[in-house]
Structures are given as C-alpha cells and as structure tokens.
Amino acid sequence: MSLEFASPYYDHPFSPFTSTPPYLCQDLEPWLGCPFWMEPTDPRLIDIHNGEPAPTPPLENLEGMIHYWQENPEWMDFLNPNSPVHEDKLLERGLYLDFWGEYIQSNQRVLDIGGGVGRLAQVFWEYESEVQIVDPDLRSLWRNLTYSVGKKGSIDLHWGTIETLPDLGLFDLIVACEVFNYIENPTIGISNIHRSLKTDGILLFSVEARWGWAMSSDVPPDSLDAFLETGIVHVPHDRWIRTFTEKSIRTLLSDFEIIKIQPSHYSLSGPFELMIGEPNIKELLKTEDKLRNHPISNKLNRAWMVVARKR
Numbered sequence: 001m002s003l004e005f006a007s008p009y010y011d012h013p014f015s016p017f018t019s020t021p022p023y024l025c026q027d028l029e030p031w032l033g034c035p036f037w038m039e040p041t042d043p044r045l046i047d048i049h050n051g052e053p054a055p056t057p058p059l060e061n062l063e064g065m066i067h068y069w070q071e072n073p074e075w076m077d078f079l080n081p082n083s084p085v086h087e088d089k090l091l092e093r094g095l096y097l098d099f100w101g102e103y104i105q106s107n108q109r110v111l112d113i114g115g116g117v118g119r120l121a122q123v124f125w126e127y128e129s130e131v132q133i134v135d136p137d138l139r140s141l142w143r144n145l146t147y148s149v150g151k152k153g154s155i156d157l158h159w160g161t162i163e164t165l166p167d168l169g170l171f172d173l174i175v176a177c178e179v180f181n182y183i184e185n186p187t188i189g190i191s192n193i194h195r196s197l198k199t200d201g202i203l204l205f206s207v208e209a210r211w212g213w214a215m216s217s218d219v220p221p222d223s224l225d226a227f228l229e230t231g232i233v234h235v236p237h238d239r240w241i242r243t244f245t246e247k248s249i250r251t252l253l254s255d256f257e258i259i260k261i262q263p264s265h266y267s268l269s270g271p272f273e274l275m276i277g278e279p280n281i282k283e284l285l286k287t288e289d290k291l292r293n294h295p296i297s298n299k300l301n302r303a304w305m306v307v308a309r310k311r
C-alpha cells in the first residue's frame with residue numbers, strides 16, 4: 001500500500017494525500033511527526049506491530065525492533081542528532097558511500113528495501129531522486145516520512161517485506177543495506193529485486209558477514225553453535241540473523257553481474273571497534289584498509305558490500 005491510502009493511526013490526526021504518488025518532500029510539512037496507518041503487503045505484520053509474538057524466527061527481528069522502539073527509542077531514531085548512535089550510524093554510512101558513491105546519481109528512481117528510518121534515502125534526496133521505501137516496521141516508516149520533510153526529492157512508503165513487494169514499476173537503482181540477513185526467503189526477495197530493476201540497473205547490497213560478528217561488542221551469549229555450525233544468530237523474540245560468506249552472496253546474486261564486492265566493517269561495529277577510539281571518516285577508511293589487507297584480520301569483516309548490475 002502507498003501513502004496515497006494512508007489513514008489516521010487511532011486518534012492521531014493525519015490528512016489524507018489528495019494527489020497521486022510520489023510526493024514532493026518539500027510539500028510534506030503538514031505530515032511532520034504524524035503516525036499513520038496503511039494496509040501491509042504481508043498481513044502477518046499487523047499482529048507483530050501490535051505486540052503479538054512473530055510466527056517465524058526471521059520475523060522475530062521485528063519483535064525485537066518493537067521492543068527497542070518502546071524501551072530505547074533514542075537508539076532506534078538514530079537520524080536524530082541527539083541519538084547516542086547518531087555519529088556512528090552516519091560514519092558507517094560513510095563506509096557505504098565510499099564504496100557505492102559513484103553509482104548514486106541525480107534524478108534516479110530508487111527503491112530502498114528495508115529502508116528503516118531513512119539513512120540512505122537522505123542521500124538519494126540530496127540528488128533530487130524519487131525514493132520508494134519498503135519496510136516491515138511501521139514505526140520506522142513513520143520516522144522515515146518525518147525525516148523526508150523539506151528534502152529535495154520525492155517519496156512514497158510501503159509497509160511490507162521484500163518477499164511481498166508489489167509492482168512499483170522499474171527502478172534505476174535498488175538498495176538493500178543490511179537487510180538480507182533478516183528475511184525469511186532470500187531467493188524470493190532477490191527475484192523481486194531483479195524484476196523491479198531496469199536492464200543495466202544497479203543493486204547496492206550489504207549484509208552481515210559469517211565470522212566477524214562473533215568478536216564484536218554486541219555478540220549474544222550462547223552463540224557458539226551459530227559461529228561453529230549454523231551461521232544463524234538467534235536470540236528468541238529479539239534477533240535472527242542469517243550471516244553470509246562471499247560464496248553465498250555470489251550464489252544469491254547469480255542472476256546479476258557482480259561489479260565489485262568488498263569485505264567491510266572490521267572496526268566500526270566489528271571485532272576491532274574497541275581499538276579505534278573515535279575516528280573521522282578518513283581515519284576509519286584507512287583503518288579498514290589496513291585490516292582488510294592483513295593476513296589474520298582480513299577474514300574478520302563484520303559486513304560485505306556489493307555493487308551488482310542486472311544483466
């Protein structure tokens with residue numbers, strides 16, 4: 001469903017959109033801070049949003065997110081400069097932009113899968129692009145709309161999963177940043193991306209990697225089997241993370257041409273985080289390079305970054 005059909009959330013005021021999407025961000029001032037309701041593309045999301053347990057382990061991530069929105073909203077709402085993780089999240093974005101930047105151009109039609117509160121969308125709007133955002137967490141979409149207000153491009157939002165992606169037309173660029181770790185059916189997800197890209201369109205993709213998480217500061221207890229055997233980190237009702245090797249990424253993206261793939265996030269969010277202090281982006285990129293090129297540390301990346309093209 002689109003913002004075109006959004007309605008008030010309980011008794012919160014929400015003026016209906018009277019024109020057709022996408023909507024110019026510069027016209028969105030009346031919707032600043034407004035929560036809204038819309039039909040999800042996956043009906044299971046309604047119960048989860050209302051606090052019911054998730055029906056499958058991968059969807060337990062959404063349970064975890066709802067809990068964090070209630071208990072620690074300042075951590076989730078990280079585009080707010082007062083968030084304790086604001087600087088780190090933007091520094092991490094700097095790592096992505098260093099790798100992806102040359103493929104982000106003006107006036108593109110962009111699909112931001114699992115776009116969250118809008119960390120990447122903010123960049124596309126700088127380039128006056130149209131950004132369609134899909135996410136199964138309605139609370140994230142509320143912030144995403146608010147953070148779009150006054151930006152240069154245009155927006156539409158869809159409450160749903162990549163597996164249930166509706167036909168939104170063809171895109172120049174699709175981004176799935178830190179999303180494929182959480183999805184139930186990556187094969188359906190990737191084929192939905194493939195059908196939504198123009199020929200020669202670009203996919204910017206990142207996922208959590210197989211090994212580096214185990215030495216990071218947020219490693220959960222009782223996860224030795226995940227490290228040694230399954231590669232799936234599961235904390236019931238909180239986290240379910242499928243980790244990826246270079247080989248499993250290449251298999252998933254076999255219908256695409258992989259233009260480049262790079263191990264990343266050795267320091268920030270990775271095993272060497274506590275060693276690096278508070279670097280600026282230049283220092284961070286230098287540290288990442290050193291760790292990527294060292295024979296011991298090079299396998300301990302927390303993430304993979306990819307640029308792929310639809311053939």
Ligand SMILES: C[S@@+](CC[C@H](N)C(=O)[O-])C[C@H]1O[C@@H](n2cnc3c(N)ncnc32)[C@H](O)[C@@H]1O
Pocket residue numbers: 061113114115116117118119120134135136137140160161162163176177178179182183184
């Ligand atoms: C770690 S966050 C990344 C958010 C954003 N891409 C960024 O880089 O800031 C993961 C996001 O994936 C979304 N997500 C989880 N399962 C999904 C699914 N099946 N389809 C699409 N998005 C999903 C979550 O709601 C969340 O917003």
